[in-house]
Amino acid sequence: MLILIDQDGVLADFERAFHAAWQQAGHDFPAVALECRTSLHVRDDYPEALYGAVEAIYTAPGFYRELPPIAGALEGVRGLLEAGHDVRICTAPLNQYRNCVTEKFEWVERHLGADFVDRIILTKDKTVVHGDILVDDNPDIRGSRRPDWRQVLFDQPYNRQLDMPRMSWASWRETLAG
Numbered sequence: 001m002l003i004l005i006d007q008d009g010v011l012a013d014f015e016r017a018f019h020a021a022w023q024q025a026g027h028d029f030p031a032v033a034l035e036c037r038t039s040l041h042v043r044d045d046y047p048e049a050l051y052g053a054v055e056a057i058y059t060a061p062g063f064y065r066e067l068p069p070i071a072g073a074l075e076g077v078r079g080l081l082e083a084g085h086d087v088r089i090c091t092a093p094l095n096q097y098r099n100c101v102t103e104k105f106e107w108v109e110r111h112l113g114a115d116f117v118d119r120i121i122l123t124k125d126k127t128v129v130h131g132d133i134l135v136d137d138n139p140d141i142r143g144s145r146r147p148d149w150r151q152v153l154f155d156q157p158y159n160r161q162l163d164m165p166r167m168s169w170a171s172w173r174e175t176l177a178g
């Protein structure tokens, strides 16, 4: 199978890094606990007056480069390749792309190796990308086409209320290998 894997929220731990950076910044408004997050977009869980401060964290140089891998993700991706699947990373850049785009590539090179950079598909519209499965934490993927992949939702607190096929790296073999 051709398996498309999303980067942030599936391979790279945007949530944990944002939480730590917000605490580090010492704002009066406390960091929203990871288990209490309700929306894919972190700013939606903070007061509107703090949008600028929220954005300042994930647009800062080094934020995307230094995201920690999600537990089991790197092993899972290698396992999918070993099982004979064609694996691509299918990821969307921020519109504030200056640090994000380069650093997403750096992240892949650092954690999955230089050869894996060939497997990056950077797109604002994942529906135009071919594949059998897209593993993504976003429960509401929009685009211009009817996609030919089926989505497997990557389990995150902010998408847990939805009844969709889902997986985490602890159970990828049962979900994807069949």
Ligand SMILES: Cc1cn([C@H]2C[C@H](OP(=O)(O)O)[C@@H](CO)O2)c(=O)[nH]c1=O
Residues within 6 Å of the ligand: 006, 007, 008, 009, 014, 040, 041, 042, 043, 058, 090, 091, 092, 093, 094, 095
């Ligand atoms: C702004 C924001 C971006 N992102 C991720 C999603 C996209 O990456 P990906 O497609 O790899 O999940 C990228 C650009 O929006 O940043 C979040 O996960 N949470 C956020 O709050």
Ligand SMILES: [Mg+2]
Residues within 6 Å of the ligand: 006, 007, 008, 009, 010, 136, 137, 138
């Ligand atoms: Mg994502």
